[in-house]
Amino acid sequence: MNKFEEIEAFVSVVDKHSFSAASESSGVAKSVLSRRVRDLEKRLAVQLMQRTTRRLSLTDAGQHFYQRAVSLLSDLDDAEQMVSDSQCQLSGRIKVTAPLALGIGHLSQPVADFMSTHSGLNIIFDLNDRQVDLVEGGFDLAIRVGQLQDSNLIARKLTEVEFAVCASPEYLRENGHPSHPSSLAGQEVMIYSNVLPGRQWFFERNGEHVSPKIKSRIRANNGEFLATMASHGLGFTSGPLFFLQRFIDSGELVPVLSDWVVPAAGMYAVYPPGKLVSRRVKLLSDYLFDYFQQNRL
16 A cells, blocks of 8 residues: 555546546556545545546545645655755745736736746746635745734745825816825725725824725725726725836826825735745745845835
């Protein structure tokens, strides 16, 4: 009995969506892969896969086991690389999650440069504004903006992110420019649903702190969507300049309350707790840190 071969066969079949594709990719006979997966299910006394002539799908137990199995194989690969004589050559997989607008607008360039330098790497990017569970999702690294709520996470600050409050010229002509944050309470305001309004709509000036009570007809979990809605004259939006700046430069949005400070937030490289940080993940984090020291958001 070889537990490692069974787990490796199971992960390969899931990744390739079929025994035939896994066999072709791994060079292991389809019958051997099938036997190893059957032996794994027999040893665990649970069905991991549902097989039909047309498709293969995971049971609930299979989904949970797959996530842990991927993490286990990744940790083993990391451990081997740490003691390998060929440390100069990075190889293996990095699974990263990041906010959508940040990923498209500002992470694609440095990650492309990093991948061009290290041709042995594979990378999987999940661009999603929702804060996913790093352990459950099998992520090696997350890029997050704002206050980190989970104290168990290991984080490294990459740079500061500046914020602004904006509305379209048309909306401001019809409704006027607010002179104080409290006047936003009577205006059309859009809410970024992944952040509590009290943290998103918070202003400082000369020791005065204001968090107006906001009512909103529009909420969304993507800041760039809200910026686009604001550009159509639907009200005020608050968000990072890394995506608002292009709307401001084009004249679609106008910053307001510029004499008030919307506190900046950190952008962090975040690692899952209790997991070995591989050399390849650390070097990607180092590369992003150096990049954002020279290319401020």
